[in-house]
Amino acid sequence: MNQIIETSTPGKALILGEYAVLEGYPAIVQGLTRRARVQLAPADSHTITALPLLDQPLSFYFDDNQQFQWRQADHQQRLPFIALLMRALGEWEHTPKHSWSLTLDTRDFFSGDGDKLGLGSSAALTVALAATWYRQRNPGQTFDQQRWLSLLVKLHQQLQDGRGSGADVAASIYGGLIEYRITDNDCVVQQLQWPASIECIWIWIGHSASTSEFLGRMSDFKLHNPTQYARHMAYLGELSLTGVKAFANGSAGDCLQSIADYGQAMQALGEVADAQIYTDDHRRLAQLARQYGVAFKPSGAGGGDIAMAAAADTNQLAQFANQVQVAGYGLLELAPAEQGVEINSSRSSATGISSGFVSKKPI
Numbered sequence: 191m192n193q194i195i196e197t198s199t200p201g202k203a204l205i206l207g208e209y210a211v212l213e214g215y216p217a218i219v220q221g222l223t224r225r226a227r228v229q230l231a232p233a234d235s236h237t238i239t240a241l242p243l244l245d246q247p248l249s250f251y252f253d254d255n256q257q258f259q260w261r262q263a264d265h266q267q268r269l270p271f272i273a274l275l276m277r278a279l280g281e282w283e284h285t286p287k288h289s290w291s292l293t294l295d296t297r298d299f300f301s302g303d304g305d306k307l308g309l310g311s312s313a314a315l316t317v318a319l320a321a322t323w324y325r326q327r328n329p330g331q332t333f334d335q336q337r338w339l340s341l342l343v344k345l346h347q348q349l350q351d352g353r354g355s356g357a358d359v360a361a362s363i364y365g366g367l368i369e370y371r372i373t374d375n376d377c378v379v380q381q382l383q384w385p386a387s388i389e390c391i392w393i394w395i396g397h398s399a400s401t402s403e404f405l406g407r408m409s410d411f412k413l414h415n416p417t418q419y420a421r422h423m424a425y426l427g428e429l430s431l432t433g434v435k436a437f438a439n440g441s442a443g444d445c446l447q448s449i450a451d452y453g454q455a456m457q458a459l460g461e462v463a464d465a466q467i468y469t470d471d472h473r474r475l476a477q478l479a480r481q482y483g484v485a486f487k488p489s490g491a492g493g494g495d496i497a498m499a500a501a502a503d504t505n506q507l508a509q510f511a512n513q514v515q516v517a518g519y520g521l522l523e524l525a526p527a528e529q530g531v532e533i534n535s536s537r538s539s540a541t542g543i544s545s546g547f548v549s550k551k552p553i
Contacts, residue, residue, distance in 0.1 A: 198225040199318040200527035201309035202361035206433040211355040215427035221365035221527040224298035226314035233291035241295045308495025310358035317362040365530035385442040390500040394520040399494030411463040446485040453487025467492030482510040
């Protein structure tokens, strides 16, 4: 192999549709410029570097059945998700004389203190690594977004014990603002436009949350209280449908009302499901938002990670943002990414990792 492949994919933020998307209702998802990056380059031996989790390259090889294997058994515990993903993608191009390194970089998805921000890092990395694999196997071929959406949503769910909607995978493939829906046989994506008169800020709650834990609680709620679960999902789904219509029509007032209503419905769901979707931090921020006439809701499963606030009145939003910081919460610089997966290839004239990527002795 004498080419360098560099791939990047955006993270995501959920605008509407949390939980309801699992029942076939639409979600609205925004791709973000916080991107996962993968570089595959010629090297003296097969290695993987995963930033920021590990800055030391880990050695691997392909066995007689062309299956990915770590050189040392303890590497499996250090990067279990990566090993599963590498094996699931299938056979990689390699020869005994042509080894390569993989650098996996998800630093954009962590805070300065090392906390995961909840921006869909595993989905973005799954898409980036799959796109790198595809380019290596099929030089010059187009990455078919719709075909890969279905494949990677199923793969990502398998790697996460069957949980998750795939909305984060869709955002990483397509970028932009999208409507995402799960149908009986497929996943459907439609492009939307963010109303020009609405501005948004993103708030770091201060700690990470486990999406899988919240999805587990919802599964228990559905099992033990099916009637209540169905009622809350129907209401959330109705709000999602109303919100999609508002965004499709570009109605700023209706969009803001949908965001605010959905946040309140998530709080009510958490209370009956015994899931702390709204923490004391969310309640404090929601009260501030009402004082300043700002639409507020968690973005994602809740419990932590990030929340969003939106308004058409920039002065009101600025005053709210100032009070958020006074209260001790941080604001995140998150910008919309119009481009989804990006793949670039170049010829390499020398063995080794190109400058700008970590190069250390592998273990």
